[in-house]
Amino acid sequence: MVPELPMTLDRRASRPLARQVADHLREAAAQGLLRIGDRLPSTRALAASLGVSRTVTAAAYEQLVAEGWIEAKHGSGSFLAAEPPVPGGLRRTTRSVRTDPRRGSSAPPDAQVDLRPGSPWAAGLVESTWRRAWRRAGDAAPDPRPVRAGLPAYRAAVAEHLLRHRGLGVSGGAVLATGGTSAALTELALAWLEPGDAVAVEEPGYPRAVGALRAAGLRVLPVRVDGGGLVVDDLPENARAVYCTPAHQFPLGARLSASRRMALVQWARDTGATIIEDDYDGELRYDVAPLPMLAAVGPDVVVHLGTSSKIMTPTLGVGWMVAPRSIIAAVLAYRNSAGIGPSLAGQRVVTAMAESGDLSRHLRRVRRELAVRRDIVASKLATAGRVVVGDRAGAHLVTLVDGPDDERWAIAAAAASGVALDGVGRCFAGVPDMAGITLGYAAPARRDDLERGLEVFLNLARG
Known part of the structure; x- marks a missing residue:
């Protein structure tokens, strides 16, 4: 699925809404936000995100199918089939970014240095440790049937991990194995919430979470964040749930203050809402001890989500969920009805690493390395006169730029030099009100690769 596309419809305009939607999609394709082969949001999901009827989005898609720009595949969805011009005759330029970066770019080469957020330090996994864990995982006999809740040994290992590294005391029975935080969020949306329910999200926030919620037919209500994290006082009373990243807000890096944590839990209890706590990199903190997790403060109203992909590798494809019994029962019922469940192979590898002590040793090594890397990046940005946004935690930070044009230009220009960057703009569910590079x-x-990629970015910024 493509990233969320910024669309604003003018209900007072003489142009029909369906035509406005079609024009927005054409423009997104012409500007490179959509590429040939990208799957578009369903007409229902797009209608829900725009606050219009499904007939509007269906008519827009039908028009684009008739024009040949998109292709509808039965059972699979709608896909971009060609790159149309922007309405009015403007076309994407093919001139090199090196000669005129603000006007557009040719297709970027394969990135030699990846400075986008969301990746772990996979190179830090010791080869002998990795192989030993897989060999031990392979000692188990093949499973004759799926294990919907997850392997008992894996659930026990996660409970021990949460106690050791996150200070959360739970039994293995309160843990469900998942396919990662995004997969778990999708399950929650389909098993616990109803189509049309309102879910509050951080603004800016994690775009994949917004995409998962909208794809499930839920209404997304953006709520602003500041230096203290999610602004709890701005939460709407009609929200059935709130999705947040309290340990290290994505993307701006704030830590939700203790007072706001208590206020958020009380808000959920007063309104009957559910808090979805995405602890995507909560193990990675380099300055002070992390605050107690929301799941420890409000276990009756909080669903805690964690993942192995940010501390080890997405190869394993597993994470975990800690939730009240009613929610666990709903998720298991959904899995049984849909015939789905998380990877057992990945669970066995994580279990082997946890039981041998290799997981704890790996985490200590990752914390040491990433603390040094963050200091390198922050120091170079400060020397270049750039402001760093975010706590001393996690695996990314943000530096602001003047506006969305500068953000897009920096990403495209860096790509032409073999460096992959990401921007803050795509993290807004609504209209962006800030711009920056994540x-x-x-x-x-290697650190040398990191510094080389960072130098490319800083040279572009200076130029």
């Missing part, structure tokens, strides 16, 4: 520092295998 610099991940975990993906490069």
Whole structure:
């Protein structure tokens, strides 16, 4: 699925809404936000996100199918089939970014240095440790049937991990194995919430979470964040749930203050809402001890989500969920009806690493390395006169730029030099009110690669 596309419809305009939607999609394709082969949101999901009837979005898609720009595949969805011009005759330029970066770019080469957020320091996994865990996982006999809740040994290992590294005391019975935080959020949306329910999200926030919620037919209500994290006083009373990243707000990096944590839990109890706590990199903190997790403060109203992909590798495809019994029962019922469940192979590898102590040793190594890398990035940005946004935690930080044009230009220009960057703009569910570059520092295998990619960005900024 493509990232969320910024669309604003003018209900007072003489142009029909369906035509406005079609024009927005054409423009997104012409500007490179959509590429040939990208799957578009369903007409229902797009209608829900725009606050219009499904007939509007269906008519827009039918028009684009008739024009040949998109292709509808039965049972699979709608896909971009060609790159149309922007309405009015403007076309994407093919001139090099090096000669005229603000006007557009040719297709970027394969990135030699990846500075996008969301990747772990996979190179930090010791080869002998990795192989030993897989060999031990392979000792188990093949499973004759799926294990919907997850392997008991894995659930026990996660409970021990949460106690050791996150200070959360739970039994293995309160843990469900998942396919990662995004997969778990999708399950919650389909098993616990109803189509049309309102879910509050951080603004800016994690775009994949917004995409998962909208794809499930839920209404997304953006709520602003500041230096203290989610502004709890701005939460709407009609929200059935709130999705947040309290340990390290994505993307701006704030830590939800203790007072706001208590206020958020009380808000959920007063309104009957559910808090979805995405602890995507909560193990990675380099300055002070992390505050107690929301799941420890309000276990009756909080669903805690964690993942192995940010601390080890997405190869394993597993995470975990800690939730009240009623929610666990609903998710298991959904899995049974849909015939789905998380990877057992990945669970066995994580279990083997946890039981041998290799997981704890790996985490200590990751914390040491990423603390040094963050200091390198922050120091170079400060020397260049750039402001760093975010706590001393996680695997990314943000540096602001003047506006969305500068953000897009920096990303495209860096790509032409073999460096992959990401921007803050795509993290808004609504219209962006700030712009910046989100610099991940975990993906490069070596520090030299990190510094080389960072130098490319800083040289572009100086130029």
